[in-house]
Amino acid sequence: VNSKKQDVRDTDLAPADLDARLSHVWGDPPGIWGWLTTVDHKAIGRRYVVTALIFLCLGGLSALVMRLQLGTPENKLVGPDLYNQLFTMHGSTMMFLFAVPVMETMGVYLVPLMIGTRTVAFPRLNAFSYWVYLFGGAMLWIAFFVNTGPDAGWFSYVPLAGPQYGIGKRSDIWAQMITYTEVSGLAVAVTSIVTIFKMRAPGMTLDRIPLFVWAALVTSFMIVFAMPAVMVSSTMLILDRLVGTHFFNWAEGGDVLLYQHLFWFFGHPEVYFIFIPATGIVSAIIPAFARQKMFGYTVLVLSLFGTGFLAFGLWVHHMFVTGLPRLGESFFTASSMAVAIPSGLQIFCWIATLWDGKLKFNTPLLFVFGFILNFVIGGLSGVMVASVPIDTQVHDTYFVVAHFHYVLVGGAVFPLLGGIYYWFPKFYGRMLNERLGRWNFWLAMVGFNLTFFPMHILGLMGMPRRVYTYQPEMGWGPMNMLVTIGAFVFFASFLLLAFNVWRSLRDGQLAGGNPWNAGTLEWATSSPPPAYNFAHIPVCTGREPLWQTPDTPVAAGLRVDKREVLVTTLVDGEPDLRDSSPEPSIWPLVAAVATSVTLLASIFTPWAIVWGLLPVGAALTGWFWPKGTKEDES
Amino acid sequence: MKRLLFLLACPSLSGCSGWQSALDPHSAGAVQLANLFWFFLAVCTFVWLLVGAALFAVLRRRRVGEHPVEDNLAATRRKTTVISVLTAMTVAILTVFTLLSFYATRGFTWHDTNTLTIKITGRQWWWDIEYQNMDPQQVFQTANEIHIPVGRPITLDLEAGDVIHSFWVPNLMGKQDLIPGRTNYLTIMADKPGLYRGQCAEFCGLEHAHMAILVFAESQTAFDQWRYQQLSQAKAPGAPDRLAGLKVFLSHPCASCHTIGGTDAGGRMGPNLTHFGARATIAAGRVPNTARDLDVWLRDPQGLKPGANMPKVDLTRDERTQLVAYLEGLK
Numbered sequence: 022v023n024s025k026k027q028d029v030r031d032t033d034l035a036p037a038d039l040d041a042r043l044s045h046v047w048g049d050p051p052g053i054w055g056w057l058t059t060v061d062h063k064a065i066g067r068r069y070v071v072t073a074l075i076f077l078c079l080g081g082l083s084a085l086v087m088r089l090q091l092g093t094p095e096n097k098l099v100g101p102d103l104y105n106q107l108f109t110m111h112g113s114t115m116m117f118l119f120a121v122p123v124m125e126t127m128g129v130y131l132v133p134l135m136i137g138t139r140t141v142a143f144p145r146l147n148a149f150s151y152w153v154y155l156f157g158g159a160m161l162w163i164a165f166f167v168n169t170g171p172d173a174g175w176f177s178y179v180p181l182a183g184p185q186y187g188i189g190k191r192s193d194i195w196a197q198m199i200t201y202t203e204v205s206g207l208a209v210a211v212t213s214i215v216t217i218f219k220m221r222a223p224g225m226t227l228d229r230i231p232l233f234v235w236a237a238l239v240t241s242f243m244i245v246f247a248m249p250a251v252m253v254s255s256t257m258l259i260l261d262r263l264v265g266t267h268f269f270n271w272a273e274g275g276d277v278l279l280y281q282h283l284f285w286f287f288g289h290p291e292v293y294f295i296f297i298p299a300t301g302i303v304s305a306i307i308p309a310f311a312r313q314k315m316f317g318y319t320v321l322v323l324s325l326f327g328t329g330f331l332a333f334g335l336w337v338h339h340m341f342v343t344g345l346p347r348l349g350e351s352f353f354t355a356s357s358m359a360v361a362i363p364s365g366l367q368i369f370c371w372i373a374t375l376w377d378g379k380l381k382f383n384t385p386l387l388f389v390f391g392f393i394l395n396f397v398i399g400g401l402s403g404v405m406v407a408s409v410p411i412d413t414q415v416h417d418t419y420f421v422v423a424h425f426h427y428v429l430v431g432g433a434v435f436p437l438l439g440g441i442y443y444w445f446p447k448f449y450g451r452m453l454n455e456r457l458g459r460w461n462f463w464l465a466m467v468g469f470n471l472t473f474f475p476m477h478i479l480g481l482m483g484m485p486r487r488v489y490t491y492q493p494e495m496g497w498g499p500m501n502m503l504v505t506i507g508a509f510v511f512f513a514s515f516l517l518l519a520f521n522v523w524r525s526l527r528d529g530q531l532a533g534g535n536p537w538n539a540g541t542l543e544w545a546t547s548s549p550p551p552a553y554n555f556a557h558i559p560v561c562t563g564r565e566p567l568w569q570t571p572d573t574p575v576a577a578g579l580r581v582d583k584r585e586v587l588v589t590t591l592v593d594g595e596p597d598l599r600d601s602s603p604e605p606s607i608w609p610l611v612a613a614v615a616t617s618v619t620l621l622a623s624i625f626t627p628w629a630i631v632w633g634l635l636p637v638g639a640a641l642t643g644w645f646w647p648k649g650t651k652e653d654e655s
Numbered sequence: 656m657k658r659l660l661f662l663l664a665c666p667s668l669s670g671c672s673g674w675q676s677a678l679d680p681h682s683a684g685a686v687q688l689a690n691l692f693w694f695f696l697a698v699c700t701f702v703w704l705l706v707g708a709a710l711f712a713v714l715r716r717r718r719v720g721e722h723p724v725e726d727n728l729a730a731t732r733r734k735t736t737v738i739s740v741l742t743a744m745t746v747a748i749l750t751v752f753t754l755l756s757f758y759a760t761r762g763f764t765w766h767d768t769n770t771l772t773i774k775i776t777g778r779q780w781w782w783d784i785e786y787q788n789m790d791p792q793q794v795f796q797t798a799n800e801i802h803i804p805v806g807r808p809i810t811l812d813l814e815a816g817d818v819i820h821s822f823w824v825p826n827l828m829g830k831q832d833l834i835p836g837r838t839n840y841l842t843i844m845a846d847k848p849g850l851y852r853g854q855c856a857e858f859c860g861l862e863h864a865h866m867a868i869l870v871f872a873e874s875q876t877a878f879d880q881w882r883y884q885q886l887s888q889a890k891a892p893g894a895p896d897r898l899a900g901l902k903v904f905l906s907h908p909c910a911s912c913h914t915i916g917g918t919d920a921g922g923r924m925g926p927n928l929t930h931f932g933a934r935a936t937i938a939a940g941r942v943p944n945t946a947r948d949l950d951v952w953l954r955d956p957q958g959l960k961p962g963a964n965m966p967k968v969d970l971t972r973d974e975r976t977q978l979v980a981y982l983e984g985l986k
Contacts, residue, residue, distance in 0.1 A: 101861040101862060105861065180817065277837070342830050361745065365745045373734045375710075378718070379719055397706045401703060404699065405695045414825060483675030485854060487858040489863075538721060
């Protein structure tokens with residue numbers, strides 16, 4: 022394939038020849054080098070999702086140890102020191118290393134396929150983000166295994182996490198882990214936004230964008246606006262700890278509550294980084310299994326935006342008992358309740374779509390039903406805790422633990438599991454077993470409710486959160502035992518999923534391009550998709566283009582001798598220009614290593630920031646070294 | 656007597672919802688909170704049942720077929736109407752919820768000049784308590800237990816000595832945080848005499864799980880009696896073993912952290928022990944205040960409460976016995 026100087030277009034070639042040339046241009050170098058240098062959004066997306074699921078497993082195991090400890094009163098299995106590390110690791114891992122990354126990066130894999138393009142807008146930045154995320158997560162867990170795991174909660178409130186009471190390097194590890202995940206999260210968000218705005222298939226006007234993609238877009242914007250707040254708070258925390266600033270030291274004019282405001286200004290939207298993509302998954306599954314277009318598409322899109330917008334006005338409901346002015350608190354009660362309106366609208370539209378659909382009860386749809394039943398419980402208990410007076414009783418008790426697990430597990434992990442069953446064939450080319458899938462669903466449903474429903478009652482009976490034990494005379498023992506049993510059942514459902522995946526990868530039934538007869542573009546290519554995604558860029562003819570015409574029309578004219586993508590206009594998705602896309606490169610990995618070493622070393626000396634600029638600068642110089650092609654330098 | 660009450664209350668209440676439960680309210684404020692909760696719960700349950708019924712109906716209506724359903728204008732119009740009505744209902748429910756919450760919160764401010772003010776300072780991991788008075792002679796300190804007269808609003812000035820804590824006695828009122836550098840206020844009032852338990856509700860470090868506070872609500876007479884006793888200094892020990900116990904206390908590190916009024920012990924790091932013998936529990940509700948439990952606590956504080964700031968002090972068995980006798984006599 023010696024066509025460097027020739028301008029070869031896809032129109033000139035027969036299918037087999039086209040495939041060979043595109044595979045050559047878009048494929049990775051062979052071997053380990055290819056693995057390290059890849060910028061393929063599918064490889065990175067898969068890696069991201071698998072890594073996040075490993076973190077899910079670690080977070081789940083830490084929860085099981087906690088549940089064993091709490092199964093009986095005054096249990097001596099783990100002491101307070103280890104217990105505090107465990108629940109901090111559980112929360113931090115589940116939020117920062119599992120839920121947010123897995124939701125963002127289902128999009129890294131799926132969005133380019135769903136909008137009919139060959140890659141993401143910034144493939145190297147995408148690769149860089151994965152490595153930074155991996156190193157940050159690894160640092161946190163290695164620290165835990167050498168007894169330096171953070172122990173001040175996933176929120177790390179000052180002064181407990183501050184220089185005076187947070188001993189050793191534990192809270193520094195936490196604060197720096199935040200920096201890693203922020204850097205990677207922001208990189209993915211920026212990549213997603215530009216990809217969705219500028220790289221949609223021709224014909225994909227705004228009102229034809231799949232709801233999953235809309236959800237990814239809204240989430241990405243929320244990440245861009247919310248993450249700076251936690252970056253500021255974790256940086257101020259680490260400055261207080263390492264260089265003796267007094268941002269949060271009240272004795273020197275700092276403010277303890279400032280930390281909480283900054284943290285929750287990020288922390289509340291963060292819940293929606295997890296939930297909104299999950300609604301996107303639901304909105305992708307329902308039409309495919311109800312054999313019907315989604316009812317109320319526009320309302321659903323507006324609900325996503327409404328939720329995203331309102332999410333920034335709720336943070337104070339995490340601080341209802343800190344002694345803020347009562348009138349201000351009432352405002353936040355109103356805004357917290359208002360967020361139930363867009364969520365309610367979404368539920369109504371989903372049920373309306375199911376109402377007169379031709380339902381196919383495969384595992385993904387089962388998980389959607391489970392999602393609705395569980396999530397509504399979480400949403401309603403959310404309305405309860407949004408009320409200041411009720412919150413003064415249930416705040417920081419197991420009632421709240423129950424509430425947010427119903428929202429995050431019921432509202433996000435159930436759709437995610439449905440999504441895994443739905444898209445696994447696309448990712449790996451093989452179907453997951455339906456029988457095991459049903460078992461997986463029912464085990465998860467029973468285990469989940471057995472684990473988390475009794476927690477509501479425990480909270481009302483007075484059991485606070487984050488206690489490593491409780492006294493026998495409190496009478497919480499039997500119900501805690503029930504919860505512990507439930508936790509093991511729930512964990513077993515994930516083991517079943519792992520088994521199902523393992524079996525399917527070995528000898529699962531081959532999926533073919535579109536096993537569910539779904540309507541969106543990711544199903545218009547083979548499973549798993551080739552490195553170049555689509556041999557010809559598809560033309561989008563509607564919201565479910567594959568249902569519209571038997572053969573998807575395609576756009577032609579892209580070069581096949583170099584990586585080239587089609588850039589379209591923001592609103593109408595009109596073809597605008599052809600743009601080159603970067604080759605595989607080692608520099609993202611080098612830059613990520615340099616960044617990670619710098620961040621890690623800064624825990625031990627502030628000078629690391631100064632000296633670390635050298636390797637980071639060198640890596641970025643290599644990364645951005647001019648390639649010698651005219652169009653890339655203009 | 657107090658100790659007896661505590662020991663009796665524990666087993667009889669264990670297993671039932673009364674002990675530290677938000678749903679067993681014993682004050683006007685807590686009753687109002689519980690009622691509000693039940694109302695919310697009823698409405699929310701109704702909503703959930705509606706959603707469940709809708710999903711059930713979906714299952715019953717199930718149609719089969721592979722070909723995507725065609726657009727149906729009439730159905731779309733019907734659905735739009737139903738969803739509009741449901742959304743209006745949602746808004747109405749939320750509005751009612753918000754207004755109820757707002758008025759309930761407003762009701763929690765008492766305008767009563769005849770209040771008793773107690774300053775509660777949260778410390779890792781115990782409650783430092785000071786009964787306030789205009790007259791400095793009438794101010795006294797205690798720890799981990801408060802006594803209040805029934806039917807009278809009590810203002811709590813909530814402060815923190817180290818990290819954030821949260822004061823929560825669910826039978827009497829919702830919680831309020833104790834934050835370093837700030838003073839928060841909470842008004843509580845008990846309707847009936849009784850013993851109520853609370854515990855720290857904001858994660859505060861290693862022994863967050865063992866930071867209980869007891870509230871003894873009693874008649875004004877009983878309260879005055881207790882208060883009068885608390886205002887007094889510790890009586891000089893008469894019996895020889897108790898006298899020896901005092902010597903042990905003063906000659907070991909105990910005195911550098913604890914105060915016993917009327918002796919040379921004036922430390923402020925740990926709880927004030929002037930009337931320690933009259934308290935129901937040891938180490939912020941960790942164990943009942945009996946001679947045997949006190950002995951266990953003194954022998955190995957870290958065994959009962961790992962991480963607590965109380966160090967293990969090397970004492971001989973005799974010294975410990977004397978110390979226990981002395982402390983238990985501090986009524």
